[in-house]
Amino acid sequence: xxxxxxGGGPYGAAAVLDLDKLLAARLYAARVxxxxxxxxxxxxxxxxxxxxxxxxxxxxxxxxxxxxVDRTPVEDLAGVWVHEVSHLLRDHHGRSDRYARLHGLTGPxxxxxxxxxxxxxxxxxxxxxxxxxPEGAVTPTTxxxxxxxxxxDYLRQFTLGARSQDLAWLDCGSGADxxxxxxxxxxxxxxxxxxxxxxxxxxRVAQGIKGRPGSASRGWRRWAExxxxxxxxxxxxxGAAIRSAVxxxxxxxxxxxxxxxxxxxxxxxxxxxxxxxxxxRVAVVIDTSGSxxxxxxxxxxxxxxxxxxAVGGRRDLVTVVPCDAAVRVVHAxxxxxxxxLLGGGGTDLRAGFAKALRLRPRPDAVVVLxxxxxxxxxxxxxxxxxxxxxxxxxxxxxxxxxxxxxxxDRPPDWARLVEIGPDQGR
Amino acid sequence: MPSAVLPASDVPQxxxxxxxxxxxxxxxxxxxxxxxxxxxxxAVAADLPVLLWGEPGIGKTAALTQLAAELExxxxxxxxxxxxxxxxxxxxxxxxxxxxxxxxxAPPDWAxxxxxxxxxxxFLDELSTAPPAVQAALLRLVLERRVGxxxxxxxxxxxxxxxxxxxxxxxxxxxxxxxxxxxxxKWTHDHEVVVRGLGGxxxxxxxxxxxxxRLGDAVDFARLAVCALLAARxxxxxxxxxxxxxxxxxxPSPRSWDMTLTLIAFATAASSSRDVLSLLVxxxxxxxxxxxxxxxxxxxxxPDPEDVLADPAGAELPDRGDLRQAxxxxxxxxxxxxxxxARWDAAWTLLVRAAETGPRDLVVVPATTLxxxxxxxxxxxxxxxxxxxxxxxxxxxxxxxxRTAARTAARTGR
Numbered sequence: 001x002x003x004x005x006x007g008g009g010p011y012g013a014a015a016v017l018d019l020d021k022l023l024a025a026r027l028y029a030a031r032v033x034x035x036x037x038x039x040x041x042x043x044x045x046x047x048x049x050x051x052x053x054x055x056x057x058x059x060x061x062x063x064x065x066x067x068x069v070d071r072t073p074v075e076d077l078a079g080v081w082v083h084e085v086s087h088l089l090r091d092h093h094g095r096s097d098r099y100a101r102l103h104g105l106t107g108p109x110x111x112x113x114x115x116x117x118x119x120x121x122x123x124x125x126x127x128x129x130x131x132x133x134p135e136g137a138v139t140p141t142t143x144x145x146x147x148x149x150x151x152x153d154y155l156r157q158f159t160l161g162a163r164s165q166d167l168a169w170l171d172c173g174s175g176a177d178x179x180x181x182x183x184x185x186x187x188x189x190x191x192x193x194x195x196x197x198x199x200x201x202x203x204r205v206a207q208g209i210k211g212r213p214g215s216a217s218r219g220w221r222r223w224a225e226x227x228x229x230x231x232x233x234x235x236x237x238x239g240a241a242i243r244s245a246v247x248x249x250x251x252x253x254x255x256x257x258x259x260x261x262x263x264x265x266x267x268x269x270x271x272x273x274x275x276x277x278x279x280x281r282v283a284v285v286i287d288t289s290g291s292x293x294x295x296x297x298x299x300x301x302x303x304x305x306x307x308x309x310a311v312g313g314r315r316d317l318v319t320v321v322p323c324d325a326a327v328r329v330v331h332a333x334x335x336x337x338x339x340x341l342l343g344g345g346g347t348d349l350r351a352g353f354a355k356a357l358r359l360r361p362r363p364d365a366v367v368v369l370x371x372x373x374x375x376x377x378x379x380x381x382x383x384x385x386x387x388x389x390x391x392x393x394x395x396x397x398x399x400x401x402x403x404x405x406x407x408x409d410r411p412p413d414w415a416r417l418v419e420i421g422p423d424q425g426r
Numbered sequence: 427m428p429s430a431v432l433p434a435s436d437v438p439q440x441x442x443x444x445x446x447x448x449x450x451x452x453x454x455x456x457x458x459x460x461x462x463x464x465x466x467x468x469a470v471a472a473d474l475p476v477l478l479w480g481e482p483g484i485g486k487t488a489a490l491t492q493l494a495a496e497l498e499x500x501x502x503x504x505x506x507x508x509x510x511x512x513x514x515x516x517x518x519x520x521x522x523x524x525x526x527x528x529x530x531x532a533p534p535d536w537a538x539x540x541x542x543x544x545x546x547x548x549f550l551d552e553l554s555t556a557p558p559a560v561q562a563a564l565l566r567l568v569l570e571r572r573v574g575x576x577x578x579x580x581x582x583x584x585x586x587x588x589x590x591x592x593x594x595x596x597x598x599x600x601x602x603x604x605x606x607x608x609x610x611x612k613w614t615h616d617h618e619v620v621v622r623g624l625g626g627x628x629x630x631x632x633x634x635x636x637x638x639x640r641l642g643d644a645v646d647f648a649r650l651a652v653c654a655l656l657a658a659r660x661x662x663x664x665x666x667x668x669x670x671x672x673x674x675x676x677x678p679s680p681r682s683w684d685m686t687l688t689l690i691a692f693a694t695a696a697s698s699s700r701d702v703l704s705l706l707v708x709x710x711x712x713x714x715x716x717x718x719x720x721x722x723x724x725x726x727x728x729p730d731p732e733d734v735l736a737d738p739a740g741a742e743l744p745d746r747g748d749l750r751q752a753x754x755x756x757x758x759x760x761x762x763x764x765x766x767x768a769r770w771d772a773a774w775t776l777l778v779r780a781a782e783t784g785p786r787d788l789v790v791v792p793a794t795t796l797x798x799x800x801x802x803x804x805x806x807x808x809x810x811x812x813x814x815x816x817x818x819x820x821x822x823x824x825x826x827x828x829r830t831a832a833r834t835a836a837r838t839g840r
Contacts, residue, residue, distance in 0.1 A: 020786070020815065024822035027787040031823060041747035041788055074826045101617070130830055191745065196704040200724060201748065203717040228713045229672070240673075270532075271518045273511065273559075 017047040017066040025077035032078070032130035035208045035216055039085045042201045044191050050183040055173025056084045057184045058093045059192025060201075063173060072134075079134040083122055087176040089202055090223060092118040092151060096178040099152055109160060111179035116143075117154035118176050124148060125219040138170065148219070202227055234420045235303055238388055241416045242307045245365035245384035246280035281317045282308050283356035283363035286330055287349055287370035298333060300369050300388050300420055305337050316340060319359060323352035349374040357381055368415070376412050385415040458619070458629035462611060463489055464698060465705040467496070467633045469609045470547070470583045472692045474685050475568050477553075477600075478587040480613030485620075486587050487551065489613070494547040496633045499583070501547045502536055506564055507555040514563035516574020533574035545581030554588035569607055587613075600674040602667055609685065610676045610709040634696035641695055648690035652683055655722040662715045678711040686710045686719070728753050731760035735769050738776040747785055754780055754792040758799075765799055771807050778809045781816050789813070790820045 022045065030037040043062045051063040062084060069077065087093070096114040100106070119138040124147035127133040140147045143158050174180050185192065193201070209216045209224035216224070261274035284304055286297065301320070308318045319340045322330050334341040342355065349370060354377075356366050363383060371390040389411060411417050469476045470493065480486050487503065494501035512518070516531025533541075540546050550564055568586055571578040578584075586608075600608075619629055656663055667677045676682065689706040700720065708716030728749060734741040734757050744750050757776055761769045773796055781789045793816055800806075 020819055020822070023785055023787040024819045024826070026785075027790055027819060028823040028826045030787070031827070037751075038748045041751050041785075043747070045785070074822060075830055078826065130827070130834075132830060132833065193746070194699070194701055196700040196720060197724075197746070199704065199717060200721050204721060204748075228717070271520060271529075 017045075017064060018069050019045070021074060022064060022069050022077060025074045026081050028074065029078040029081040029131070033082055035212070035220070036082060036085060036089075036205060038208070039089055039201055039205050040081060042193065042197075043085060043088075046185065048183045051173070051181075052171050054080050054084055055171055055181065055183075056088055056175030057173055057181070057192075058088075058175050058178070059185070059187065059189070060088055060175075060198060061185060061189070061192055063183055075132045076134045079127060079131050079137075082126055082131060083119075083134070083137070084172060084175070086122040086126055087118060087172055088198070089205055089227075090118070090121065090151075091202075092121075092176050093174060093178040095151060096176075099155060100178070108179060111177040112170070113155060113158075113160060114151070115170055115172055115177040116158075117151045119170070119172070120145065120154045121149070121151040121219075125217045129217075234388075234418055237418045238300070238303060238386070238420065239307050241386045241418050242282070242304065242365065242367060245367075245386050245416070246282060246308070279317055280308070280364040281319075281359075281361060283319045283321060283359055283366045285321045285323060285349065285352040285356050285366060285368045285370075287323050287352070287368070287374060296390055296420065297330065297369065300390075301330070301333050302337075304367055304369075304388075305339060319356070319363070321352050321356045323349055350377050353377050353381060357383070369420075372411060380412070380414040387411050387415045387417050388420045389417055391419050391421065453623070453626045453628055455628050455630035457632055460629060460631035461699070461701045461705060462613060463493065463631040464634055464702045465709075466585070466611055467493055468689065468692045468696060468698065468702065469611070469706060470497070470585060471634075471636070472688050473580070473583060474688065475608050476585045477608040477610050478585065478613045479590050479610060480587065482552075482589060484613060484615040486613050487549070490547065490549045490585060492631070493633070497547065497583075499545055499547040500543060501549060502540055503549045503551055504536065505551050506560060507552045509556070509560060511557075511559040511563040514560070514567050514573060516576075531574035533576040537573040537576055537578075540582060541576050541579060544579050546583075548578075548582055548584045550584065550586040552589070553586050565604060602673065602677065605674050606677060606679050606682055608676075609689070609706065611705060612709075634693075634698050634702075636692070636695045637697065640697075644691040644694035647694050648687045651690055651719065651723055651726060652687045654726060655719050656683065658722075659718065662711075662718065665715070667712075672712070676708070676710055676712040676716075678715040682711045686716075724749065725752070728756070731756040734776060735760060735772045738772045738779065741776065743776075743780055743783065745784075747788055750780065750784055751788045751792070754788065758792045758795050761796065762799055765801070767801075767804055770796070770799065770804060774807050774810055777816075778812045781813055786816050786819055789816045790823075794820070 026040055030040050033040075043056070043060055046061050046063050047066055048063040049065060049067075051065050053065055053068040055063045057063070072080070092114070096111065096118070099114065100110065116138055120140045120143065123133070123137045123139045127137070140149070140154065143154075145154055145157055171181075174184055180186075206224040206227040209220055213221050213224075261272035282304070284301065286301070305318055316338070319342060320330060320334050321342045331341065333339070342359075349368065352368075353366065356363060365384045365386065366381060367386045367388065369388045369390070466476060466478070466489065478486050490503070491501060513534050516533050518529045519532045520529055521527050540548060550568065553561060553564060556564065564586070567573055567578075568584050571582075571584070623629070662678055663683065664679050665677060667673055667675065686707055689710060690703065693703045693706060700723075703723075704716070704720055707719055710716070711719070728744065729741055731753075734753065743753060754777065757773055761773045777789050777793050777796065793813060
């Protein structure tokens with residue numbers, strides 16, 4: 001980040017870096033954010049008169065302008081340290097590159113936008129608690145955006161314009177937006193961190209946060225959870241789970257020796273299997289106990305019918321079993337999609353299971369859509385089961401009028417579990 | 427070719443086309459380090475089943491071709507999705523007297539040729555788009571090295587490729603027990619390489635060479651690396667993937683740790699970089715345990731605190747800040763464990779050296795801890811004066827803390 005006037009003067013009179021001031025700031029930053037100490041100490045300081053303020057490159061070098069250190073108070077410098085290291089920990093350069101490739105973005109203006117979006121992701125909860133917000137830090141509020149989102153979300157929401165005019169001179173280096181700067185020492189330059197070393201540092205910081213989550217902010221905790229396992233989109237997971245459930249032996253396209261192949265006629269003495277198709281039957285049990293919203297239910301149900309169709313099923317082979325009083329959306333969707341709808345009844349998901357398994361012919365897979373606030377069958381059903389779980393933030397708080405100690409059972413481990421989150425169009 | 431199709435000319439058109447094709451194929455190569463190809467080469471050399479995960483058309487086959495040329499092995503590519511299970515499990519051929527002689531499973535021609543050659547690289551492409559029965563037959567081929575009644579000789583190396591789950595149209599995935607038998611390598615393309623290659627210059631990776639002198643050391647190092655980690659972290663030995671996101675990928679078990687050990691030995695004997703090792707280890711036991719192993723390797727590389735205390739003036743301090751601090755912390759912890767005057771003094775000598783040769787902020791915490799370990803009868807060493815800069819740094823940070831606290835108090839009081 002950079003402070004001062006856009007065209008403001010030469011980069012100052014100070015030619016020699018006041019290293020003590022800079023290191024005191026790092027020491028202070030490591031004291032108030034102990035979980036970032038490893039990352040802060042792994043950064044290499046490179047004095048540079050070309051860099052406007054402080055910037056990082058993707059090899060974990062931190063370029064520092066001596067003049068900037070001179071004119072900035074130590075407490076602000078500490079904030080800048082944490083800010084710059086956050087860019088690297090959160091892999092903003094890699095994410096910028098991926099975003100640019102995915103959306104075909106080129107040019108410095110787009111990279112500036114990425115720097116701004118990355119700053120927004122960091123700045124909304126990195127300061128406070130002993131760390132002052134440095135002068136001129138961009139926050140989502142600066143751009144009239146909601147705080148708490150990711151860089152990629154912000155990138156979709158703003159363009160360079162009147163609101164971001166003042167930010168045109170912001171520069172956190174190539175470590176923030178992936179665009180190489182003239183002062184970068186590059187991959188071959190001395191004393192950079194290799195990819196493996198960078199991962200190792202990020203991993204240690206994430207482990208530290210996960211080990212003692214109490215001291216880290218919500219944003220950091222979320223980062224630590226996802227650092228090496230970015231959340232996958234639930235559609236892909238649900239799709240994979242259902243596909244593997246319905247493509248097991250006996251369903252879908254498969255070879256069988258039950259009937260010789262037609263090409264056997266040309267090869268006397270050789271027994272060849274033939275390809276046989278048995279489209280999979282899917283029963284969808286829907287827990288419509290009121291806590292699941294119509295929109296969530298609708299998108300999940302559409303997804304399932306689409307997958308069933310894709311694996312060769314016909315719509316008449318998908319059966320929906322609503323548990324409890326069926327909501328409007330189920331009826332509407334089933335009519336629109338031509339899906340067979342079985343009557344509702346029973347507030348217990350177990351009744352829904354029983355009903356699905358009584359279907360003739362038997363389903364190859366049962367997919368359950370629920371918010372998990374229910375009892376589960378005690379024994380494993382005789383076919384594959386996929387549970388689409390609508391996460392409820394307060395599962396632990398689930399409360400029954402007559403039984404305040406009631407805690408819903410965890411979904412059983414014989415089923416494959418996919419958490420269905422909010423829709424995130426990418 | 428009927429002459430009506432091509433306009434008449436002195437030079438036959440097809441010859442001109444051939445010239446044009448020759449020009450197009452006239453590309454050069456340049457050496458370029460390629461971690462993923464190096465990792466693949468090591469896994470193939472170690473004779474472990476490799477599964478390449480990559481989108482179609484990103485050059486998996488080209489990489490295999492290069493690898494085969496480099497290893498001087500003939501390459502056989504089998505596209506799994508166009509075959510039937512019997513092509514891999516063998517075709518049952520009914521003989522004269524099945525009850526007496528049994529029904530032999532006849533292998534396909536490519537397998538017969540491969541076995542006859544005795545050596546080669548077998549590439550099973552598009553594993554994920556084949557029907558389940560074909561996949562089952564293929565896995566037997568990969569894991570048991572059997573095609574029908576034939577057993578592939580040890581000179582044959584097998585590599586399989588699959589599309590990632592998200593892009594596989596009919597969504598095949600490995601069950602955890604199967605996933606555990608593979609080294610999973612993600613195959614990605616490098617934008618720069620592709621652009622430069624289409625411009626006429628393709629990269630040529632120099633493959634790792636195993637150094638015959640280093641074999642013994644490599645095995646010792648690999649055993650030490652894996653055992654040091656697993657002794658300290660017993661829960662890492664076996665951990666089934668619990669959630670959907672991690673299914674079908676690498677996970678730790680005694681089998682995959684054994685594969686990891688082999689791969690570390692190979693990478694060490696070939697003097698491969700840590701980046702290559704990282705790809706291999708994370709592809710075998712998964713990201714989390716793999717990164718823990720690599721972090722533990724970093725620590726194995728650090729000097730032993732006792733050695734440092736024995737010779738504080740000559741000890742090598744790492745250049746990287748976080749590792750340097752780990753050494754200083756380790757030395758102070760060693761003094762705390764067995765405090766005596768000589769060790770305490772040696773630690774001060776080391777801290778002074780650290781403060782004079784690197785960033786001073788790293789020394790503050792170890793110095794504070796060491797100062798607290800002082801016994802009454804111990805005199806403060808004279809060299810400690812040279813740590814004045816460190817003390818002032820610490821005082822500066824203390825003042826910031828006070829100022830920030832005052833500022834916060836003023837703001838909340840308002």
